[in-house]
Amino acid sequence: MASHRARHVLGAALVTTALLAPLGATTASARSGAHPPAGAGRAADVLVPIGGGYETDTLEAFARTAAARASGPTVDLVVVPSAYGDAPEDRAENLELAGERAEQLRAACEDAVPSRFTGCTARLAVLLTRADALDPANAAALADPATDGIYVLGGDQGLAMQVLAASPAERAVSAATRRGVVLGGTSAGAAVESRSMINGYVGDLGPAEGLRRGSTLVWWGDDADLERGLDTGSTRAIYDQHFHQRGRLGRTLSTIATADEHFRGASPVGVGVDYGTGVRATDDRMLSGVFGQGSVSVVDLETLGTTHTWGGPQHTLSARRVLTHLMTEGQTYDLSTRTLTRLGHVVAPPRATPWRAPAAPGRGTLVVGGGVLGSPVVADVVERARAVRSDDRARLVVLALGPDAAALGQRYADAARDAGWTGAVRVVTRATLRADSLRGATAAFLVGDDPSTLGADLSGPRVRAAVTDAVRRAPVVLTDGAVSAAVGERWSPVARPSDDELEDAGIAAFRTGDARWRTGLGLVRATVVPHLAADNRWGRLYGSVAVDRGAPVLGVLDGSAVVLERGSASVSGESVVVADGDEARTWTSANGSIGAANVVLDVFSDGQRLRR
Numbered sequence: 001m002a003s004h005r006a007r008h009v010l011g012a013a014l015v016t017t018a019l020l021a022p023l024g025a026t027t028a029s030a031r032s033g034a035h036p037p038a039g040a041g042r043a044a045d046v047l048v049p050i051g052g053g054y055e056t057d058t059l060e061a062f063a064r065t066a067a068a069r070a071s072g073p074t075v076d077l078v079v080v081p082s083a084y085g086d087a088p089e090d091r092a093e094n095l096e097l098a099g100e101r102a103e104q105l106r107a108a109c110e111d112a113v114p115s116r117f118t119g120c121t122a123r124l125a126v127l128l129t130r131a132d133a134l135d136p137a138n139a140a141a142l143a144d145p146a147t148d149g150i151y152v153l154g155g156d157q158g159l160a161m162q163v164l165a166a167s168p169a170e171r172a173v174s175a176a177t178r179r180g181v182v183l184g185g186t187s188a189g190a191a192v193e194s195r196s197m198i199n200g201y202v203g204d205l206g207p208a209e210g211l212r213r214g215s216t217l218v219w220w221g222d223d224a225d226l227e228r229g230l231d232t233g234s235t236r237a238i239y240d241q242h243f244h245q246r247g248r249l250g251r252t253l254s255t256i257a258t259a260d261e262h263f264r265g266a267s268p269v270g271v272g273v274d275y276g277t278g279v280r281a282t283d284d285r286m287l288s289g290v291f292g293q294g295s296v297s298v299v300d301l302e303t304l305g306t307t308h309t310w311g312g313p314q315h316t317l318s319a320r321r322v323l324t325h326l327m328t329e330g331q332t333y334d335l336s337t338r339t340l341t342r343l344g345h346v347v348a349p350p351r352a353t354p355w356r357a358p359a360a361p362g363r364g365t366l367v368v369g370g371g372v373l374g375s376p377v378v379a380d381v382v383e384r385a386r387a388v389r390s391d392d393r394a395r396l397v398v399l400a401l402g403p404d405a406a407a408l409g410q411r412y413a414d415a416a417r418d419a420g421w422t423g424a425v426r427v428v429t430r431a432t433l434r435a436d437s438l439r440g441a442t443a444a445f446l447v448g449d450d451p452s453t454l455g456a457d458l459s460g461p462r463v464r465a466a467v468t469d470a471v472r473r474a475p476v477v478l479t480d481g482a483v484s485a486a487v488g489e490r491w492s493p494v495a496r497p498s499d500d501e502l503e504d505a506g507i508a509a510f511r512t513g514d515a516r517w518r519t520g521l522g523l524v525r526a527t528v529v530p531h532l533a534a535d536n537r538w539g540r541l542y543g544s545v546a547v548d549r550g551a552p553v554l555g556v557l558d559g560s561a562v563v564l565e566r567g568s569a570s571v572s573g574e575s576v577v578v579a580d581g582d583e584a585r586t587w588t589s590a591n592g593s594i595g596a597a598n599v600v601l602d603v604f605s606d607g608q609r610l611r612r
Contacts, residue, residue, distance in 0.1 A: 043069065043180025047234065047281040049190035050292070051241045051273035052154065054101060056108050058186070058278050061291040063109035065280060066149030066182040067117060075113050076148050077105060077122040078141045080173075082163040083155030083188040086128035098124055101153055122151075125169070133167035142172035147181055154187030157229075158199040161192060161219070165226035174232040183232065187241050190273055193281075194239045195221030197229035198255060208533045208558065210250030211575050211603065213315040218255055220262060234284045236268055236335040243272030243297055244510045245503045247536040252299050253603060254317045257308045260301055269335050270299030274507065279327065287333040295510060295593040296327040303338045304352050304600065312606030316575045319603045320612055321352050326510070326542060326596040328589035340597055342585075350583035350598040355552050357569035357610040358525040358562075362472035364388075366523075366564040367572065368487065369480035370530040370556025373411060377561045377573045379419040381478045385443035386420065388475040394423030397441040399466060401448035401457040401483065405429040412445050412480075430457050438466055443476040451482040452495040455518065458486060464521070471523050478561075481530055488528035489551050490517045490544065502536045509539025512588040517547055524564070527553045532577065534558040541601075542594050545581030553579040562610065569610040578602045578610065 048065055050058045067075045081098035102122040109120035125141045132138050142150060150173060152160065164170045177183050183193065191197055199217045201209070209215045221228040221235065238259065240252050252270040260267035271287065273279060274294035279287050290296050300323040301308070308319035325340055327333060332341045340347045360366055367381050385396065396416055400409030409427035416425060428437045438444050446467055448454050457463050471477050471487060485491035492515040497505035508514045520527075527544040529537050532555035544553040554562055560573030580600040587595045602612055 044283045045177045045232065046182045047193045048182060048184030048278055049193045049239045049241070049271070049273050049281070050184060050186040050278035051190060051243055051294070052187040052245065052275035054104055054186060055276045055292065058276060058292045059105050059108035060112035061278055062149065062151060062182070062184045063105070063112045063120065065184070067113040069180050069182060070117070070148040072116060073118045075109055075117050075120045076146050077109060077120065078147050078150050079105060079122055079124050080127055080150060080152045081124065082127045082133070083153055083157060083160035084128060085156060085159045091128065094128055095124070095126065098153060105151055127163060127169050130163055130167070133163050133169040136168040139169040139172040142169060142176055145179075147176060149182040149184065150176060152183075152185030152189030152192060154185070154189055157188035157191035157197060158219070160188055161197065161226070161229065164230070165228065170231055173230060177232045184278070190239050190241045192229045193233045194237055195229045195231070195233040195235045196238055196259065196268065197221070197233070198238060198240055198251070201251070207247035207250060207536070209314075210248065210533065211254050211317045213254065213258065213310045213317065216251045216255050218258065222263070234268075234281060234335070236284050237271045237281070238268050240270065240272045243274045244294060244506045244539060245275040247502075247506050247533055247538055248272060249297065249299075249538045250533055252297070253319065253322065253601070256299055256301050257317055257319060260308070267301045269338065270297070272297035272299070274510070281335075285334060285336050287327065287335065288331075290327050290329050290331065293591055294507060295589060295595060298325040298327060298333055298340070300324070300338055303349050310605070311608060312574060314574055316605040317603050318605045318608060319601075322601040322603070323349060324599050324601055326594055328587070328593055328595035331595070342597060347585065347597045350600060352580070352600050352612070353582070354612045355578070355580050355582065357552075358564060360564040360566050361523040362474070362477070364475040364477065366471055367476070367478045367561045368484045368524060368528055368554070368556065368564065369478055369561040370484065370532060371534060371558035372478070372480055372561055372573065373415055375559035375573055377559065378415045380572045381443070381476060382416055382419040382421045385476040389442045390422065392423070394442045395440065396421055396423060396425045396443045396445065397438045398425065398427045398445040398447065399433065399438065399470070400427060400429055401463070402450035402453045408447060408449060412447055416445070430460065430463055433462055433466055435462065438470045438474065441470070441474050443478070444470040444474045445478045445480070446470060446483045447480045448482040450495065451485065451491070451493050454482045454486055455493050468521060468523065484530045484556065485528050486520050487523040488520045488526055488554075489522055489524075490527050490547065491520045492516060492540065493518055496531065496535055506536035506539070509537050510542065510594055511539070511592045512543075512546065512594055515540055515543045517544070526551055529553060529555045532557050539594065541577065541579035542586070542596050542599060545579055545584055545596065545599055546586040546594055549581040549584055553581070555579065571604045571606055571608050571610065573606060576604045576610065578604070
């Protein structure tokens with residue numbers, strides 16, 4: 001959704017003629033011959049979903065797309081604010097804000113279009129309420145043969161469709177796209193460009209729960225009700241917006257899996273468009289011309305014959321062989337054949353052969369946590385330790401690293417006792433660690449929550465030796481947070497984001513060099529990304545593949561862990577996502593984003609073995 005407040009549709013108000021006037025010196029209605037006559041053949045439909053924001057480069061890219069189909073002398077655009085909603089007391093404010101956006105689009109168009117045009121106009125179609133949309137007069141600008149582009153503003157996509165569905169305004173939009181008018185929009189304006197439309201999360205659920213069945217409200221476009229995207233929207237793709245910024249890969253994975261069930265094995269393609277980024281979709285077939293600040297994600301459950309179920313107490317997605325790509329400039333993707341090209345060459349799909357899960361690095365059980373405090377994983381670890389020894393000689397040692405290590409270690413010690421540990425518990429830190437501190441422990445918790453300070457802790461041979469020896473010799477070991485990352489092949493020293501930094505972190509994680517990878521202890525033969533959803537680190541799956549295609553990447557959600565035992569690797573907790581880049585190709589976009597083809601994801605739920 002856009003940053004402004006979403007308002008409820010409560011009624012209609014008088015449409016002012018001033019707001020129907022174009023912004024710019026030349027009126028669109030004075031133009032003649034805007035499009036070829038109908039007898040010349042139907043023009044290709046062009047949709048331009050933009051993942052969020054009103055960045056100048058994305059507005060200019062939309063304007064250039066509209067200009068490419070315009071015959072002059074001006075490029076004439078219509079702005080649709082239906083996602084804003086309308087309470088009577090907010091109507092004037094909403095119209096003023098929408099008018100400002102229209103002027104912003106016009107100014108960007110003026111700077112972007114070729115010199116053969118004398119300028120641009122942008123007029124506001126006053127479509128804030130259902131009553132507005134039912135009045136054919138308010139669709140006049142959409143129906144005007146002079147119109148070259150229609151731009152749907154951000155806000156609430158469900159609200160937008162409650163206004164527009166099966167109205168004269170929607171019919172005018174559909175007719176306009178059939179005659180060659182370019183349809184674009186940002187945020188909610190992108191969401192409505194798919195016929196089956198994501199309408200947000202259910203209740204209080206969010207990105208952390210995105211892999212759960214039913215966590216996302218989808219308005220399907222294949223029935224008679226009006227809960228859907230635009231009638232002219234894509235039937236081959238489901239567009240999601242603010243994609244990297246708000247950590248929505250999980251919800252698209254579960255949405256496309258649900259769509260596979262809904263459409264009886266013929267799922268559409270998931271297309272995730274990030275903030276400040278857009279893509280052109282021609283005739284609901286060809287994606288091309290990625291523009292803006294980020295990349296466009298493609299999620300495909302058909303090419304590799306993806307299979308899926310739902311597992312665990314939360315009915316979390318379990319899926320094998322999900323094919324994904326990160327599209328940047330120079331790529332096209334055919335939504336019909338699901339064929340990716342890069343620089344004019346077809347990229348053959350991978351064989352997706354089985355990968356090898358990491359083996360237990362020591363004699364006992366290693367539980368690699370993604371952030372398990374407050375979750376049933378702690379009880380699982382305690383139960384394993386009690387099975388080894390539960391008498392008065394049982395001993396748990398918590399080695400806590402980073403700032404406030406003593407307090408952090410105490411929280412884990414308290415969690416272990418709450419989970420039923422009755423043996424001795426000792427908390428040690430870097431300052432109090434001795435060579436024999438963990439020797440003979442029944443169980444060891446090796447924890448750290450601050451990646452930015454972990455390097456300093458691990459630089460000391462005493463800490464490195466303690467972690468290594470515990471992992472290799474203790475009967476039961478839990479690593480959590482930053483330490484889980486450090487025991488793998490590589491780890492990132494970038495600090496965990498605060499709540500205010502989550503969106504920026506999500507975007508940055510899909511950019512080359514953001515992780516600033518360091519060599520890990522190599523005890524687990526994989527890259528481990530803890531706090532995958534909570535820290536909005538989905539991009540790290542691709543960033544690690546870009547560095548080393550040969551090692552699998554284990555994305556571990558909060559409340560989840562990978563359990564490594566002799567001869568097996570399994571999941572404890574809600575979900576683990578494995579990225580396999582063995583047959584992938586990666587590159588760096590001109591804007592610094594990671595580009596990738598053929599990264600295969602496998603998603604595992606509670607109790608499942610890690611294997612394809």
